[in-house]
Amino acid sequence: MRYETIHKLQIPKIGFGTWSFGGTTVEDRSSDAESLSALRSALDLGYIHFDTAESYSAGHSEELLGQAVRQSGVPREKLFITTKVSPEHLQFDDVLRSCEGSLRRLGMDYVDLYLIHWPRVGMKLPETFRALNQLVREGKVRHIGVSNFNLKQLKQSVALCDTPLLTNQVSYSIPDRTIVKNGVLEYCQQNNVLVTAYSPVKRRNVKSNAALSAIAAARGASPQQIALAWLITQPRVIAIPMSHNPQHQAENLAAGDMLLTEVEMEQLDQSISRV
Numbered sequence: 001m002r003y004e005t006i007h008k009l010q011i012p013k014i015g016f017g018t019w020s021f022g023g024t025t026v027e028d029r030s031s032d033a034e035s036l037s038a039l040r041s042a043l044d045l046g047y048i049h050f051d052t053a054e055s056y057s058a059g060h061s062e063e064l065l066g067q068a069v070r071q072s073g074v075p076r077e078k079l080f081i082t083t084k085v086s087p088e089h090l091q092f093d094d095v096l097r098s099c100e101g102s103l104r105r106l107g108m109d110y111v112d113l114y115l116i117h118w119p120r121v122g123m124k125l126p127e128t129f130r131a132l133n134q135l136v137r138e139g140k141v142r143h144i145g146v147s148n149f150n151l152k153q154l155k156q157s158v159a160l161c162d163t164p165l166l167t168n169q170v171s172y173s174i175p176d177r178t179i180v181k182n183g184v185l186e187y188c189q190q191n192n193v194l195v196t197a198y199s200p201v202k203r204r205n206v207k208s209n210a211a212l213s214a215i216a217a218a219r220g221a222s223p224q225q226i227a228l229a230w231l232i233t234q235p236r237v238i239a240i241p242m243s244h245n246p247q248h249q250a251e252n253l254a255a256g257d258m259l260l261t262e263v264e265m266e267q268l269d270q271s272i273s274r275v
C-alpha cells in the first residue's frame with residue numbers, strides 16, 4: 001500500500017467507504033449480519049482508513065463500524081476513522097452534540113478526522129470552526145476537514161482552522177473532473193490539503209471507457225483497479241471505494257500499490273467515458 005505523508009501523518013492511498021452499510025438515509029437493520037461480515041472482511045484484509053457519517057443510515061453505519069472494529073480485535077490506534085457532521089448541525093452547540101453522538105455510536109473516545117459533510121447556504125463557518133477547533137483541543141477529534149466544498153469555501157475553511165485542514169472529500173473519478181475545472185485539485189496540491197475521492201468506482205461508465213479497458217487488459221487488472229490507480233497516482237489524492245464484496249475489497253486494496261506511467265495517465269486524462 002502506498003501512503004500520503006502529510007502533516008506528520010501517513011494515510012493509506014486507499015480507504016474504505018461505508019455508505020449503505022446499515023441502511024441508506026434511514027436505518028435498516030435487516031442486513032446487519034451481512035454488513036458486519038463485510039466490515040470484518042475489510043478489517044481482516046488490512047484496511048486502515050474507514051469513512052462514515054452521522055447521516056449514513058441515520059447513525060447506524062457508525063454503530064456497525066464500531067462493532068466490527070471491536071469484534072476484529074484490531075487496536076483502535078492502528079485505525080484511521082473519519083466521520084462527518086451534517087449540514088443541518090453546523091451551529092456551535094449542534095457540532096459538539098453531533099460529535100458526541102458519533103463517538104457514542106462508534107464506541108470510541110476520538111475520531112481521527114471530522115468533516116463538515118456538505119456546505120449549506122447561509123452557514124456561518126467561523127461559528128462552526130470555533131466548535132471544531134474546540135473538539136481538537138479536547139482531544140475528541142484529531143484532524144478537521146470539509147467535504148463538497150468549492151474553492152472559496154475551502155480557502156475560508158483553511159483560514160479558520162487552527163490546525164492544518166486535512167482534506168476536502170469530493171466526488172472525483174475519470175468521468176467526474178469537476179475539481180479539476182473549479183481549481184480545487186490544484187489548490188489542494190499546492191497547499192498540502194488532501195483530496196479524498198469519493199464514488200471513485202461507482203460510475204457505470206468506468207466499464208465503457210476504451211482507454212481504461214485497454215490499460216486494464218494490458219496490466220491484467222480490473223477497470224475499477226485502474227480507475228483507482230488513476231486517482232492515487234496523482235499527488236495528494238486518496239480514494240475511499242466502498243464494497244460489500246470481499247473479492248472487490250481485496251482488489252481495491254491491491255490497487256493501492258499501483259502507480260500508472262505518464263503515458264497511461266495521459267491516455268486516461270484524454271479518455272472519454274461513454275454511459
Ligand SMILES: NC(=O)c1ccc[n+]([C@@H]2O[C@H](COP(=O)([O-])OP(=O)(O)OC[C@H]3O[C@@H](n4cnc5c(N)ncnc54)[C@H](OP(=O)(O)O)[C@@H]3O)[C@@H](O)[C@H]2O)c1
Nearest residue numbers: 017018019147198199200201202224241242243244245248
Ligand atoms: N462526502 C460525501 O458527500 C460522499 C458522497 C458519496 C460517497 N461518499 C463516501 O465515499 C464512499 C465511496 O463512494 P460510493 O459508495 O458512492 O461509490 P464507490 O465506492 O465508487 O462504488 C461503490 C459501488 O461499486 C461497486 N464496487 C466497488 N469496488 C468494486 C470492484 N473492485 N469491482 C466491481 N465493483 C466494485 C460496489 O459494489 P459491491 O459492493 O458489489 O462491490 C458498489 O456498488 C462511500 O461509501 C462514502 O463513504 C461520500
